[in-house]
Amino acid sequence: MFLKDGVKRRTVLGMAMAAGLAGGMPAAQAADDIVLGGSIPLTGVFAFAGEGIHAGIQDYVEIVNNAGGIEGRMIKYVPEDTAYKVDASVAAFNKITSQYDTNFYYGDSTGFAKTISPELDRKGTILMAGASFASELNDPEKHRYQFMAGPDYTEMINILLEYIADENPGAKVAYVHSDTEFGRDPIETSQKRAEELGLEVVETIVTKPGSVDVSTEVLKLRRAQPDYTIFHGYVLAPIPEFINQAKQMGMETKFMGTFWSMDNSMVMKMGEAGDGFMGVMPYAYYYDDSDDAPMLEKIREMRPEYQSTAYMQGFLTAMLMTESAKRTLEAGKELNGDNLKAALNSIEDFDTGGIIGVPISIPGNSIPVGRIYRADMSQEKMVPASDWIRLE
Amino acid sequence: MTDWLLLIEVSLAGIGSGGLYAITGLAFVLIYKATKVVNLAIGEILMLGAYVFFGFSAGLALPFWLAALGTVVVAGLLGAGIERTMIRPMLGESPIAVFMLTIGLGSILTGTVELIWGANPLRLPEYLPNQPLFLGDAYVSSKVATAFAIASVVVLIFLALFRFWRGGVALRATASDQAAAYSMGINVPKVFSLSWIIACVTAGVAGMLVGAIGGISPTMGVFGLSVLVVVIVGGLDSVLGALVAGLFIGLLEALAGAYLGGEYKTLATFVLLVVVLMVRPYGLFGTHEIERL
Numbered sequence: 307m308f309l310k311d312g313v314k315r316r317t318v319l320g321m322a323m324a325a326g327l328a329g330g331m332p333a334a335q336a337a338d339d340i341v342l343g344g345s346i347p348l349t350g351v352f353a354f355a356g357e358g359i360h361a362g363i364q365d366y367v368e369i370v371n372n373a374g375g376i377e378g379r380m381i382k383y384v385p386e387d388t389a390y391k392v393d394a395s396v397a398a399f400n401k402i403t404s405q406y407d408t409n410f411y412y413g414d415s416t417g418f419a420k421t422i423s424p425e426l427d428r429k430g431t432i433l434m435a436g437a438s439f440a441s442e443l444n445d446p447e448k449h450r451y452q453f454m455a456g457p458d459y460t461e462m463i464n465i466l467l468e469y470i471a472d473e474n475p476g477a478k479v480a481y482v483h484s485d486t487e488f489g490r491d492p493i494e495t496s497q498k499r500a501e502e503l504g505l506e507v508v509e510t511i512v513t514k515p516g517s518v519d520v521s522t523e524v525l526k527l528r529r530a531q532p533d534y535t536i537f538h539g540y541v542l543a544p545i546p547e548f549i550n551q552a553k554q555m556g557m558e559t560k561f562m563g564t565f566w567s568m569d570n571s572m573v574m575k576m577g578e579a580g581d582g583f584m585g586v587m588p589y590a591y592y593y594d595d596s597d598d599a600p601m602l603e604k605i606r607e608m609r610p611e612y613q614s615t616a617y618m619q620g621f622l623t624a625m626l627m628t629e630s631a632k633r634t635l636e637a638g639k640e641l642n643g644d645n646l647k648a649a650l651n652s653i654e655d656f657d658t659g660g661i662i663g664v665p666i667s668i669p670g671n672s673i674p675v676g677r678i679y680r681a682d683m684s685q686e687k688m689v690p691a692s693d694w695i696r697l698e
Numbered sequence: 699m700t701d702w703l704l705l706i707e708v709s710l711a712g713i714g715s716g717g718l719y720a721i722t723g724l725a726f727v728l729i730y731k732a733t734k735v736v737n738l739a740i741g742e743i744l745m746l747g748a749y750v751f752f753g754f755s756a757g758l759a760l761p762f763w764l765a766a767l768g769t770v771v772v773a774g775l776l777g778a779g780i781e782r783t784m785i786r787p788m789l790g791e792s793p794i795a796v797f798m799l800t801i802g803l804g805s806i807l808t809g810t811v812e813l814i815w816g817a818n819p820l821r822l823p824e825y826l827p828n829q830p831l832f833l834g835d836a837y838v839s840s841k842v843a844t845a846f847a848i849a850s851v852v853v854l855i856f857l858a859l860f861r862f863w864r865g866g867v868a869l870r871a872t873a874s875d876q877a878a879a880y881s882m883g884i885n886v887p888k889v890f891s892l893s894w895i896i897a898c899v900t901a902g903v904a905g906m907l908v909g910a911i912g913g914i915s916p917t918m919g920v921f922g923l924s925v926l927v928v929v930i931v932g933g934l935d936s937v938l939g940a941l942v943a944g945l946f947i948g949l950l951e952a953l954a955g956a957y958l959g960g961e962y963k964t965l966a967t968f969v970l971l972v973v974v975l976m977v978r979p980y981g982l983f984g985t986h987e988i989e990r991l
Contacts, residue, residue, distance in 0.1 A: 351917055353817035485961045512960030514951075516920040518718065518912035521711030521839045522952040523960065525704060528837075542819040543913040551839050554830035575821045575913075 339382040340375075340631055340641065342367065342624065343402035344412035347437075350389035352414065354541070355437060355566070355616040360385055362620025363412065365608055370628050377635045381628060382406070392417040399425075408432055409641050410627040412620070416440040416487065419452060426451040426643065433630065433646040435623045437616075439565060441491050444671045451643040453650060455623040456588035457674045457697070459488075462564045463496035463536060465586045465676040465695045470534050471503040480509040480532035480559070482523065482548065489513075489539025492564075508532050513544060520544045524551040527559070535559045540567050545583075546576040553579060560584060569615045570688055573681045581683040584691055586676040589618035589661050596690050599660020622661045626668070629653060664694040707836045708956040709949060714842035716948020718908055721849040722925040723932065723940030724856060725900040731873045731935045732893035735785060735796050739804035740901055741922015747773050747902030748822065748909030748918065749811050755823050762825045766906060773902030774895045781894035786887065804919060811916045819915035826910050845907040852903055853941065856896075860937070865892055873935070927967055931974045933984020943982060 344363065347356035367383045375381060384406060386398035395418040402408060411426075413419045413436030420442070426432055427450060434452045443449050444458040457465060470477050479500055483489035493510060500507050509530035511523050527535060527548075535552075537545050540563070549561050563585035567573075570591060573580050590602060592613045605613060605621070633649035634641055655665035666673050674697035679688040722744060729737045750772045754765035784803065788796045831840040860866040872879040872889040880886055908921055928947050932939025947967055954966035980986050 349812065349817065351817060351915075353812075354819075514955075514960055514963045516917065517960075517963070518908050518918075518921060519711065519715035519839075519842055521714065521842055522708050522955045524839075525707050525711065525837070526956060529701075529704065542821075543915065546821060546913060547841075547911055550828065550841075554828070554839070555837055556830075572819075575819070577821065577824065 336380065336382075338379045340379050340410075340628075341402075341406040341408045342381055342383045342410040342412065342627060343399070343406065343408045344383065344385040345388045345395035345398045345414045345418060345436075346385045346412065347390035347414045348385075348387040350391065352390035352437070354569075355614070356387075356390070356414065358614035358616030359412070359437060359620035359623075361609070361613065362617040362622075363624045365605065365617075366621045366624035366628070368608075369604070376628060376632045379635070381631075383624075384408075385412075388414055388418075390414055392421055396421060403429070403432070409631065409646065410434070412436055412623060413438070416443065419443055419449070423449050423452065430643045431641075432643055433627065433650065435627065437619070439672075440488075441495065446670045449671060451647055453626070453647075453668065453671045455619055455626055455673065456565065457586075457676055458672045459492040459538065459564060460495045460499075461672060461674045461697055462586045462588075462676060463492045463538065464499050464697055465674075466534075466536055466562055466564075466678070467496065467500050467503055467505060468695055468697070469586075469678045469692050471505055474533055476504055476506070477533040478506045478508045478531065480511065480527055480530050480535045481507065482511045482513065482527070482535060482537050484515055484539035485512045486515050486539055492538060517544060520548050521551060524548060524555070527552060528555050528557055531557075532559050534562060536562045536564075537567060538564050542567065542572050542575060546579055549576065549579040549583065562586075565615065568679065568688070570612065570686075571614065573688060574683075574686055576681070578683060580681050583681040584678055587615065587679050587688070588673065588676045589615060589622060590663055590677075591615070591679070591688050592618070593687060594690070597660055597663040599663070601659025601661050604659070618661055622658060625658065625661070626650065626653070629656065662694070664696065703835055704956065707838070708952050710833065710836060710838050711842065712949035712952025713945055714838065714846045714948070715952065716945035717846035717849040718904060718911075718944075719925055719928045719948050720941045720944025721852055721900060721907070722904040722921065723928045723944045724853065724937060725897040725904065726922075726925060726929045727932075727935065727937055727940045728893050728897040728900070730929075731937070732869055733785065733890050734793070735800065736793070736934070737800045737897070738797065738922070738926070739800045739807060740897075740925065741919035742804035742807040743773070743776070743898050743901040744905040744908065744921060745914070745916065745919045746776065746807050746811060747898075747905030748914045749815055749905075750902070751906045751909065752815070752820060752822055752914060755825070756820075766903075769902050769906060770899050773898045776902075777894040777896070777898030778891055780898070781891045785894065786890065804922075808916050808919060815916075817916055819913055821913050822906075822909045824910075839911075841911050845911060848903070848907060852900060856900070857937070859896075865889075869893060924967070927971050930981060931971055933981025935985050936981065936983035939981055939983030 346360050367381045371380050384402050388395040388398055395414055411432050411434040413434055416438040419436055419438050439454050439458050441458045441460040483493055497507050561583050568585040568587050630646045630650040634645045639645045650668055654667045657665055677694045678692040680691040682689045726740050729735055747769055751765055751769040754760045754768045826841040826844045831838045831843055868884045868889050872886055928943045929940055932943030950966050951963045954962045
């Protein structure tokens, strides 16, 4: 009786799919299919993102296949639910790669990406991307067969810092991050960048994972009086309560976030307190019409209801994977890890159809581009607050 | 120079959040005291309470008091149901088996919530006051202060029930000596049931408060783990222990967070746990059972 229709339908669909997958769908692979396997978190704590990622990959694969595939070869997307657990993710990887000649793989976490990296090196046949933007993975020598469809976490914060330095030179900045690997990732490295840009880092506040009350942390923040406060390592809680209490105290700091706390549905849950919340987003929002974006129009046509930023991430990842397959096949080369990665790195000034508003290049493992968006609660939308910022 | 205002503000914040630990700890202690079951699902019951409140207040758009009342009723029924169908058949089985059962129960409750409401974090409708509150110059989050006040009222009702109500007296009697309680004509299974009902209602109320401050998600059951530390420090079978340890750990976490950094909060709590266990293995206020051969 308390069911929210949308949620229920999605959940049931997700479960049905997970059940179908677990039951073992017919493992039909045409001889020349290009296989994209995926450890997708359709259940568990990361399900909100997994559902979007899954839909995004599915849609892009459908677009390519409907247009005749790549050089006549169809793409076969083989997902498996992992509940966002590394062991389940590794099991899914082993299962999929043993059943199919896998060319691409989507991993669901930093933990998985690090765990499977030696195996990718050993196989040398797969190019992998995933949900993690960990700075550590942005190392083409250590993680040869991986990439991320956006800036890494350090680059995200650096984009925010560039924006701040431009808007308010010499501003005081504070970081608030969770005491997790995800939360700690960009803090030290980006502090250096802040200093280079002439910004002053006045406070770094660490919160305990799962902590409910953040009063103490807000009190510390008030004493530091920053002009900007950057959150990292959260999806939603405790950001709303943090902003709420800070506003109660009369603080005028501007609050900012990074990718995973920036989805429209999450920010809108902050309520009034979230008005003006800013953050870095590597992709255009579903409803964004500020740039000419044929691909966004296509998405809106395929799915008339709002799609999350995780959807865009999955969609773009699939786009970049297919682009590298296309380039490899056009050059008459074999589809293996080295050739696919070389093809990916040859992408220069590539038009994503508006998913990212500027042409992109992928010289290494990441795409250091993003834009600052700001929450406008009256429209219930995230609106652009800057132009696209490209890190040099 | 010592910043006294900060110290006072931090202490107030700590005591405020300690109130939430105390009330949840109480739910834990009550079940242990009456039935000797270590209920590890208390965090998940708290979570379910928050979601049921969400269902009534956001889903069905009921007014706050009706949604709260509905949550209390559902939590009570849940407690009765769990006790009757899962715990009572386990009477006489090894404590480890019952302990494992409560872990399984927690997992089932999380799964149920994910099925009905999905895995995404959500926000409860704002029902706690949101105006800034100043005690003198010291800022106190009005939400935390209100939650603390509600928790205090619940605790007082609790203590009054224990002291004056027949059922409460029967509960205390059963806790102190089951066999004697039986022989005095107390319906012990009914007392067991009662303890689960009251504990689940308390956890449900705690869920509404915790959710109003920190938001709700299927993973908010981890709050129960922090509370486990509270009740071990206070003494598993001591109501007073849960109250004192709850407030104290809230205060300790706040001070550690403010003066050492957020990464030291857990460390401070567990250091306290280890020290208390070394000095008083049965907790600060727990019963020291002497086994005579």
